[in-house]
Amino acid sequence: MAPSTFEWLSGLLEPLLECRDPIGLTINLSAELRLGIGLYRLSTGSDYSEIATRFRVTDQVAKFCSKQLCRVLCTNFRFWVGFPNSVELNSVSQNFKDITGLPNCCGVISCTRFNLSTQESIAAQIVVDSSSRILSIVAGFHGHNSNTKVLKSTTLYKDIQEGKILNSTPVYLGGVEIPQYLVATNNEYPLLPWLIIPYDDPVPGSNEERFNAALRIPRISMLKTVASLRNWGILSKPIEEDFRSGVAYIGACAILHNALLIRGDYSGLCDDLVDYTVNDHGLVQRNGSKTEEITVDGCLIRSALATKQ
Known part of the structure; x- marks a missing residue:
């Protein structure tokens, strides 16, 4: 700092x-x-x-x-980690479009887990923008819960489902209506109209493979955010506090992460990225199963986005 x-x-x-x-x-x-x-x-x-x-x-x-x-x-x-209003989201989506070519993308979502010294862990669902600024963070769930279960337990999920947020004017690709949406870092989320996940095992050289490659670009923003949070000493090792205090430490570090970015102070932003899927930094909760839910509208929207690639 x-x-x-x-x-x-x-x-x-x-x-x-x-x-x-x-x-x-x-x-x-x-x-x-x-x-x-x-x-x-x-x-x-x-x-x-x-x-x-x-x-x-x-x-x-x-x-x-x-x-x-x-x-x-x-x-x-x-409020420093509060979800942006509709005007602010326009800027967020434009920045994602500039780096990925994907229209109406309003953030990257994932769930990371922080260990306690008691061998428990805390799941924290995070949404970030292209600059690694945290747009939403919800902590306090036990780490054994799946990403989908955590998601569906949050106010963010309820608000989106009820049309309170991500409700601005859609764009159209090939006649398909593309609403505002989030992209997930892995396939352990449902495929919904507002939540787009990568394709499983795409054919080499296909639109689907190119689409997955496009999703890897915003994924870097999430990697930077999680790495930066884990760079705080209190979160870099098992937290020697009770569950509630652990949640407070996660929240405080997230708020300070954004405060530094607000100030243009990048001293806390980690660029030394290590792939969490290889080193198990807790960003992915693997349960050996495929996506729990795939909606027809979600498939149509993802297909339209992939065809654009």
Whole structure:
């Protein structure tokens, strides 16, 4: 994080970090120091004793400042990872079209899993744009759930199904109506009119193979986002906290990820990509089964998009 970003963030959070100290615990620390303690916990994953020693505070204060930062971010700045409105989505889809040739694509969706020290894991569903900015993140599901089950349990799914979002004017390809849609990074999602997945085993040289190749381009945006989140020390290893605190750490890191991008600070954006399908970074929940649901409209829309390639 650049010094200017830290100063900006400190000024923004100051009134929230300096209020509501716990009863019986007097914390005579500036907002900058409180923020520094919290960010150190997130960026390094250090335990509270090590943080206490480094910042010359008690373990109790180190723990409070770390959790307070997560609470402030997740309570007051969730809008930084809020789904774009219709006007903003036009820009998102245009950027995807510029790099892939695919019209009306409004994001890439996948589900990654973060381990806890208790051998549990937390599933986090993420939607990103072409710049690796997080458009939506929902964490709090147990990691054993499939990507589809997580998806169908979210407000995002309900809102799209009810036409509350991704509801702008469609485009037409070969007479087929193409609504706004998301693309998935793998085949462990349903094929829906608004959720497009790659083809299974396309014939070499076919439109389907070229379409899959086009989908690999926005997939890089998701890889960068997940790699960047895992670059935070607290998420780079099993989280030594309870499930609820683990969810808060994921949310806080996601919000800060977007905050850095908003500032034009790319110090936290990871370009050293390793394919998760080979190294099992938890982005894919494999269950050995094919797609759970394939709709007729989804097939028609995907076919029209593939033919365009």
